[in-house]
Amino acid sequence: MVKEIIENEKLYESLILKKEVEVPVTRIEGHGKVVVTLNEHGNVVDTKFIVTQLRGFEKFCEGRLMWEMPVITSRICGICPVSHHLASAKAVDAILGIDIPVTAKKLRLLLHMGQIIQSHALSLFYLSMPDLILGYDYNIEKRNIIGLLEKKPELAKKGIELRKFGQTIIETLAGRRVHPKYAIPGGVNKALETEEKEFLRKQIDEKINHVESCIEIVKSLCSTQEDKIPITTYFMGLISKNNELEFYDGNIRIKNQKGDVVKDFNPSTYLSIIGERVEDWSYLKFPYYKEAGFPNGSLMVGPLARLNIADKISTPLAEEEFKEFQKLKENGVVNSVIYYHYARIIEMLHAVETVKNLLEDEEVCSKDIWINSIEVKNPEGIGVIEAPRGTLIHHYWVNNDGVIIKLNLIVATVFNNIGMNLAVKEVATKNIKNFKVNEGILNRIEAAIRCFDPCLSCSTHTFGQMPLIIQVISTDGKIIKEITRN
Numbered sequence: 001m002v003k004e005i006i007e008n009e010k011l012y013e014s015l016i017l018k019k020e021v022e023v024p025v026t027r028i029e030g031h032g033k034v035v036v037t038l039n040e041h042g043n044v045v046d047t048k049f050i051v052t053q054l055r056g057f058e059k060f061c062e063g064r065l066m067w068e069m070p071v072i073t074s075r076i077c078g079i080c081p082v083s084h085h086l087a088s089a090k091a092v093d094a095i096l097g098i099d100i101p102v103t104a105k106k107l108r109l110l111l112h113m114g115q116i117i118q119s120h121a122l123s124l125f126y127l128s129m130p131d132l133i134l135g136y137d138y139n140i141e142k143r144n145i146i147g148l149l150e151k152k153p154e155l156a157k158k159g160i161e162l163r164k165f166g167q168t169i170i171e172t173l174a175g176r177r178v179h180p181k182y183a184i185p186g187g188v189n190k191a192l193e194t195e196e197k198e199f200l201r202k203q204i205d206e207k208i209n210h211v212e213s214c215i216e217i218v219k220s221l222c223s224t225q226e227d228k229i230p231i232t233t234y235f236m237g238l239i240s241k242n243n244e245l246e247f248y249d250g251n252i253r254i255k256n257q258k259g260d261v262v263k264d265f266n267p268s269t270y271l272s273i274i275g276e277r278v279e280d281w282s283y284l285k286f287p288y289y290k291e292a293g294f295p296n297g298s299l300m301v302g303p304l305a306r307l308n309i310a311d312k313i314s315t316p317l318a319e320e321e322f323k324e325f326q327k328l329k330e331n332g333v334v335n336s337v338i339y340y341h342y343a344r345i346i347e348m349l350h351a352v353e354t355v356k357n358l359l360e361d362e363e364v365c366s367k368d369i370w371i372n373s374i375e376v377k378n379p380e381g382i383g384v385i386e387a388p389r390g391t392l393i394h395h396y397w398v399n400n401d402g403v404i405i406k407l408n409l410i411v412a413t414v415f416n417n418i419g420m421n422l423a424v425k426e427v428a429t430k431n432i433k434n435f436k437v438n439e440g441i442l443n444r445i446e447a448a449i450r451c452f453d454p455c456l457s458c459s460t461h462t463f464g465q466m467p468l469i470i471q472v473i474s475t476d477g478k479i480i481k482e483i484t485r486n
Contacts, residue, residue: 129155235299
């Protein structure tokens with residue numbers, strides 16, 4: 001009977017003898033694996049999302065000049081280099097004890113919105129839409145952006161154009177699309193020319209229309225998913241003074257599982273609020289809200305968390321859609337991981353609206369873009385922004401010459417580590433019964449992780465090509481099933 005449930009002879013023998021499945025996770029940035037452990041009845045008893053690479057970026061930054069850090073740390077990741085670039089610049093600004101010019105802040109925000117647009121478009125249209133549109137059981141060779149172009153060409157083309165537009169914003173400001181050299185301690189190193197502003201402004205209305213036309217599609221795809229992957233966590237992110245969605249400034253807010261605010265705090269005090277735990281089976285740390293302890297204080301960051309902690313959004317079109325998002329709340333929050341995608345496209349709408357507002361601001365072309373300051377006024381500095389995937393913290397300690405003594409980086413994927421593990425267990429437990437393990441089930445496990453849009457190079461601070469593996473094992477550690485995808 002069991003043999004009939006399992007799809008092939010090799011998998012049957014593996015499951016019965018070893019009772020473990022190892023699942024490679026694909027269409028994410030980085031290298032990791034999922035290990036699913038089954039009992040003697042073929043049901044899930046444990047799961048682990050494991051990151052298997054170590055980079056040690058923090059260590060080899062010691063001894064570098066703080067002035068170099070915005071450029072060096074942008075090399076942590078090729079997908080979200082702007083995020084590290086800006087968080088680093090903010091950390092050095094804090095060491096210098098300066099407030100950058102208003103125009104410089106607006107240009108940094110414009111750069112940041114370009115990053116949000118391109119990264120969210122990549123996550124949604126390239127990495128997750130193939131699952132949502134084509135289905136988890138669709139031919140793996142076609143379950144990608146190429147298959148999406150064949151099935152839904154207009155939708156896919158809009159996604160591609162949105163990502164290109166985000167990259168164009170970054171290139172226009174910083175001179176290149178990846179690893180920018182734009183934000184510097186004290187401001188930015190290049191003013192926006194009127195011709196450049198007009199070049200971007202002429203494209204923005206079309207891009208707003210692109211996002212608007214995709215929102216109902218994404219919302220419908222999320223709401224019709226059979227498994228919405230509910231998990232229980234705290235929610236964390238930056239919040240503006242007006243309790244609005246925030247990406248660059250503000251305090252950090254934590255809400256509990258019922259949507260109650262439990263902590264609003266200055267980012268400079270994060271060490272007293274957030275703890276980090278190390279487990280021997282993963283190079284990814286496990287941050288948590290100290291007051292709740294580990295693992296009860298697990299934190300969620302990113303689009304879904306940001307919309308859960310915000311009371312409103314400053315741009316009108318995104319605010320209207322945010323009101324629709326709030327209707328999904330149960331017991332004060334939206335805790336179903338599948339709605340990350342819906343939150344992501346709402347943020348894209350806010351980002352393109354913000355770009356339009358900035359490009360219509362005459363001050364954005366001002367030449368007042370930098371404060372010349374070289375004196376180390378503080379022995380440490382903390383820079384916090386909301387990267388596409390969530391809260392990003394850069395914390396530097398320096399000597400009197402501005403040389404880095406030590407640093408601490410906490411990135412969004414690290415904050416989401418416990419949440420990703422909870423989501424994997426939710427999907428695996430629901431779908432794997434009586435040794436029934438097939439490609440479709442393993443694809444669902446992968447898709448749960450992709451909701452968080454993890455960046456594993458950022459989180460381990462890693463080199464090379466990074467496949468993801470899913471393993472199913474027995475309680476005694478023998479491998480039942482293993483899939484690796486490069």
